[in-house]
Amino acid sequence: MTTFILAHIKNTHIKDADVTISALKSSTLKTRGIKAKCFGLLTALTVLSVSITVPIAVPTSHAAPIYKVVDEKTGQVTFTDRPQNYEQQTDKTVSQTAVSTGRDTIGQVTGEATSSSAPVSTVNSTDKARKAVSYQLMIAEPSETRAYRRPAQSIEVRVQVTPALQAGDGVRIYLDGSEVAQGLSASIATVDLMPGAHNIKAVIQNEKGRLLKETARTVHVIQNTQTLQNNKKIAQQRLAYQNLPWHQKLLLKLRQKDGSLQTVQNAQPKTNDAFTK
Structure with a gap:
C-alpha cells in the first residue's frame, strides 16, 4: 500500500512538472511573439518618422523681366514690369534691363504638417551684372x-x-x-x-x-x-549825379520836367489858324 501511494505521488509530481514546463514553454513563445511584434512596430514607426521629417524641396521660380523707362525731356528713370503702359508715349524710351524679379520657394513638411517659404536674394547676381556693364x-x-x-x-x-x-x-x-x-x-x-x-x-x-x-x-x-557799354554809361551818369551839389540836382530835375513838358507839347498835332477863326 505504501508503495502504491509513493508511486501515485511520483506520477502526480511528474505530471505537474510536465504541465509547468508546458506552461513555461507557452509563455516563452508568447513573449517572443510580443517582442517580435513590438520590434516590427518600432521599425515601422522609425521608417514613418524618417519619411515625415525629411524635407521635401520643391523649387518654383516665377521671374518677370524689368523694363527701364527714360523720360527724354527730364531724364527721369522709372522701372516697371508693364512696358505696354509707356509704349504709346513718344517721349519715353523703354528698354529691358538685366534685373528680374524672382522667388524660390522651399516647402518643408514636418510632423506637425507645417510649411514655409523663403525668397532667394538676387543681390550677388545683380552686382555681377553691374560690374560687367561698361558705360x-x-x-x-x-x-x-x-x-x-x-x-x-x-x-x-x-x-x-x-x-x-x-x-x-x-x-x-x-x-x-x-x-x-x-x-x-x-x-x-x-x-x-x-x-x-x-x-x-x-x-x-x-x-x-x-x-x-x-x-x-x-x-x-x-x-x-553792347550791354556792358550801356551798363558802364548808366553807372557813370549815376555817379556824376551823386557828386552834384543839391541846388544843381534841383535845377537838373526842373530842366528834366521842362524837357518832358516840351516833348509832350511837340507831340501834340498842330491846327491851322485859318480854320480856327
Whole structure:
C-alpha cells in the first residue's frame, strides 16, 4: 500500500512538472511573439518618422523681366514690369534691363504638417551684372567750340549714356566742380558766371557713390559788349549825379520836367489858324 501511494505521488509530481514546463514553454513563445511584434512596430514607426521629417524641396521660380523707362525731356528713370503702359508715349524710351524679379520657394513638411517659404536674394547676381556693364558717356551739348553771351544766353547741357543705366546707377552734372543737376540734362544760367572758360563734367555713379564713368567739356562765357557799354554809361551818369551839389540836382530835375513838358507839347498835332477863326 505504501508503495502504491509513493508511486501515485511520483506520477502526480511528474505530471505537474510536465504541465509547468508546458506552461513555461507557452509563455516563452508568447513573449517572443510580443517582442517580435513590438520590434516590427518600432521599425515601422522609425521608417514613418524618417519619411515625415525629411524635407521635401520643391523649387518654383516665377521671374518677370524689368523694363527701364527714360523720360527724354527730364531724364527721369522709372522701372516697371508693364512696358505696354509707356509704349504709346513718344517721349519715353523703354528698354529691358538685366534685373528680374524672382522667388524660390522651399516647402518643408514636418510632423506637425507645417510649411514655409523663403525668397532667394538676387543681390550677388545683380552686382555681377553691374560690374560687367561698361558705360559709354558723352556730352552731346554743348560742343567744344561753343561760346555763350552773358547774361542773355543759358548753357543747355545734354548727356547721352549707352547702354541704358542699371538700377541704382545715376548721372550727375557738375559746373566748375559744383553739382548743378541730376539726370541727363540741365540748364545753367550765365548771369552769375564770370567771363572766361568754365568746366562742365558729367559722371555716372552707383547707389554707393562709386564713380563708374566720367567725361568733361570746357565752354567759354563772354560778356555782351553792347550791354556792358550801356551798363558802364548808366553807372557813370549815376555817379556824376551823386557828386552834384543839391541846388544843381534841383535845377537838373526842373530842366528834366521842362524837357518832358516840351516833348509832350511837340507831340501834340498842330491846327491851322485859318480854320480856327
